[in-house]
Amino acid sequence: EAAVTQSPRSKVAVTGGKVTLSCHQTNNHDYMYWYRQDTGHGLRLIHYSYVADSTEKGDIPDGYKASRPSQENFSLILELASLSQTAVYFCASSDRGGQDTQYFGPGTRLLVL
Amino acid sequence: GQQVQQSPASLVLQEGENAELQCNFSSTATQLQWFYQSPGGSLVSLLSNPSGTKHTGRLTSTTVTKERRSSLHISSSQTTDSGTYLCAIDASGSFNKLTFGAGTRLAVCP
Numbered sequence: 001e002a003a004v005t006q007s008p009r010s011k012v013a014v015t016g017g018k019v020t021l022s023c024h025q026t027n028n029h030d031y032m033y034w035y036r037q038d039t040g041h042g043l044r045l046i047h048y049s050y051v052a053d054s055t056e057k058g059d060i061p062d063g064y065k066a067s068r069p070s071q072e073n074f075s076l077i078l079e080l081a082s083l084s085q086t087a088v089y090f091c092a093s094s095d096r097g098g099q100d101t102q103y104f105g106p107g108t109r110l111l112v113l
Numbered sequence: 114g115q116q117v118q119q120s121p122a123s124l125v126l127q128e129g130e131n132a133e134l135q136c137n138f139s140s141t142a143t144q145l146q147w148f149y150q151s152p153g154g155s156l157v158s159l160l161s162n163p164s165g166t167k168h169t170g171r172l173t174s175t176t177v178t179k180e181r182r183s184s185l186h187i188s189s190s191q192t193t194d195s196g197t198y199l200c201a202i203d204a205s206g207s208f209n210k211l212t213f214g215a216g217t218r219l220a221v222c223p
């Protein structure tokens with residue numbers, strides 16, 4: 001089973017502050033993803049990466065940056081946190097693209113005040 | 114953009130009853146996955162089924178690609194099946210960029 005960990009597990013941030021969410025996977029997967037989930041809704045793709053040192057925009061990238069310094073690590077950065085970014089953030093990885101199963105981390109609950 | 118519609122939005126069963134969850138999508142899907150989200154929030158992939166019928170344990174998924182629909186059948190439900198079931202598709206063909214539905218919330222009562 002793929003192991004994907006996220007830190008922190010929860011965070012309270014102030015509006016206008018910088019927030020960094022981290023994701024680490026230990027299975028040599030090439031693909032990594034960041035999603036957000038709002039209460040009562042499905043997940044939406046923010047950024048993804050298929051190789052180290054490269055990131056791609058997903059469906060809702062505005063207000064977010066991503067960084068993939070190594071195959072194992074993928075960070076999501078909120079330079080100027082806003083109230084609307086309060087959500088649960090999930091990181092996922094898969095071995096390749098195409099039809100490979102995505103394995104999800106436990107999620108990070110972010111509250112922006 | 115792509116849309117994924119799930120029905121019903123919620124479902125209440127007595128233990129032992131069967132459940133049928135539906136997923137309809139607006140774009141041709143090269144990948145379709147069913148996920149289980151626990152009441153605590155963790156996500157687990159149940160089945161990957163872009164076409165045809167797949168079984169695993171008490172779960173059966175049937176996807177009719179040209180009709181853009183998939184179903185997930187849960188037989189002999191148990192209280193531990195309670196949670197939210199999410200359907201997700203990828204239309205990108207190569208990057209596995211999933212678009213999720215809002216989910217079906219299932220409650221199984223003893």
